[in-house]
Amino acid sequence: MSKESELLDACAIGKLSDISRLLDDGVDVSYQDPKDGMSALMKAADGSHLEAVEMLLSAGCPWNLQDHEGYTAGEYGMHDAAILERLVDWGVQAELVLGNVENQPAGGSGVLPSALPSASQQQQQVQRGAPLSSLSSASVQRGATLSSLSSAEGASTSGDASQAYLSQKLHYSEDGTKLLDADGEAVMMGWEAPLMIRHAELICRGEGKDVMNVGFGLGLVDKAIQAHSPRSHIIIEAHPDVYNHALSLGWGTKPGVRLIKGRWQQVIPQLLDEGVKLDGVFWDTYAEYYSDMREFHDMLPLLLRNQGVYSFFNGLAPDNIFFHMVYSRLVKVELSKLGFKTSYLPVNIQEALEPSVWEGVKNKYWHFKTYFLPECCLEPS
Template sequence: MTSLSAVYDLAEKGDVSQLKEYLKTHKDDEDFLTTYVTYQREEDGDTALHAACRIGSTGCARALLRAGHPWNAMNRSGVTAAEVAKASGHQDLWELIVEEGVRVEMIMGLLGRKNEKEKEEGGKVIPNQEYLEQPLTYTEDRLVDADGLGVMLGWEEPLMRRHAEILCPRPGLDVLNVGFGLGLIDEHLQRFKPRTHTIIEAHPDVYRHMLDKGWDKRPGVRILHGRWQDVLPQLAGEDFDGIYFDTYGEYYADMREWHEEVTNLLRPDGIYSFFNGLAATNPVFHEVSCRLAETELRGMGLATTWESMPMDPEEQEEKNWGGLNGRYWTLKEYRLPTCRFDL
């Protein structure tokens, strides 16, 4: 083996044929992938894929991905190669890496599902059990958990308003919301006078808050207290015109399971939507997650359209994030999903 940076150097030069040859010759060398293909340059942690993306070498990027270079490798500033491609004006490379991300994550998802099942055999795992057992704090426009993380923040108000408009476009409909939080979407749904308005909420503090605020007496409202996974049998035989999903502390795998339930709960001409906080701290991971969700929903017979809403992270900063221990959102655009059966 030559220098540690050999793969990086060839990618940086955009030398596709030499790079391919090198990758082929050394593919079975010990630690080739972990040490050589994913070598990070000293000064900033860029990998060969970052280098290929900077100079716009689609051939090198393809060869690297085929050799097993991770699509999502970050440099020391937390920037991925796809972001470098976009910033350098190489949209085709952004697209190539995003598509690779979807492909890999679909396979991982299938494997993940299997592992999850295996885990279940040794006992059911509740992903947000710790959260559900913590005390929560309500202030005027924030709901914060015991770790100082924002469960729901008031900056999402315009998003919740828009979701409600789409889900309940006229009075007299039957709507279902999973996850009450600050009750923002439920407040907006009420404005559209649904015939029935079912809310599923798992956290005991949130449930108590709902009762304190008289939500159990609001027109058409029925509260099901418990995790959606546990209370769903109470909805056996029912279906809805509009369904919204926005929980906390759960994984994408849980949402996937929920989507399977949606196909039974949604009326043929109904509308489903969810809070699109999918990997919302990185634009590439977000893009991959959106496409993954869209692909999986399509596989369940639901077609998704996305409405773009501009976001101002600085305005949010002033409004809501102060004093919290982390952010679940850093993007400049919200992509609101609307899903309908396309059968």
């Protein structure tokens, strides 16, 4: 029996003395059973052996490996709160370290502990269906796989993917419940209406507020925002087809509404120059990456008033519940550094799981029963 197979067996039963000996012997901690793809960390998590999990993580066993079914150690440990918490925390810390390295100027002296995995070493998409884990590359983004968006259009960066999307012809379904791209992938769908109502409630918090929505799509969140009679309502929309659709629905002339054509990357600096201050902001774009989301978040403290509320479509890694937990926590930690207190409110969304909802859509982009609605409040400074 190889040392690696021995390690799998020892982890399954939590035999710490054997695990320790094998680690000292230089066993390959990244080894996955060819039969099912299980790693030592998955075995230890599955068997609820917290100390073994600690030893493996410290020895460099990657936290984000997936077995042949796409399950991670996090899913194997989901029945054990302590193990799940340890794995989520490890994933977040790993991403934070790598994120910091990414943000350093080239040639910076950041040191990567060898134990840390490399999920952040690629740019990651954040919207509907977008896999955040570099290991879940088979998953689709709402509308298009990252690779199809990138390779088909020769795109290799976030800006390229966005440009590829923005130059596509879009299509609104006749019943008005779907916005599809040129490949028939969903950019936005009507089943999300109850979620958009909840997002609007959060960012409006009563009447007479100054609010902004980034990404018009089907106009669901904007309709819900109007129900709160905001004092001012800015809408930023980058795609010409969507912008024209919004105009055709009368959004260009609604009292108190300012519909702006352009990417938020260009529009928000202009708004800041004008001295715009807001009580609520919602962000829900498409074909953008985690690095874009970070860039957007960095602007928020300049835009929002004290105690202002921010929310976003939480499509972080929607193909894998463990990665979804890690990236939701990562956003929370990063926003706290900007002065936000974030909580996630669970919302049941059974309707999204009905097969009929997805008829006419190339790829299903949502797989969970629960949506974790982000509420991010800017704390008084």
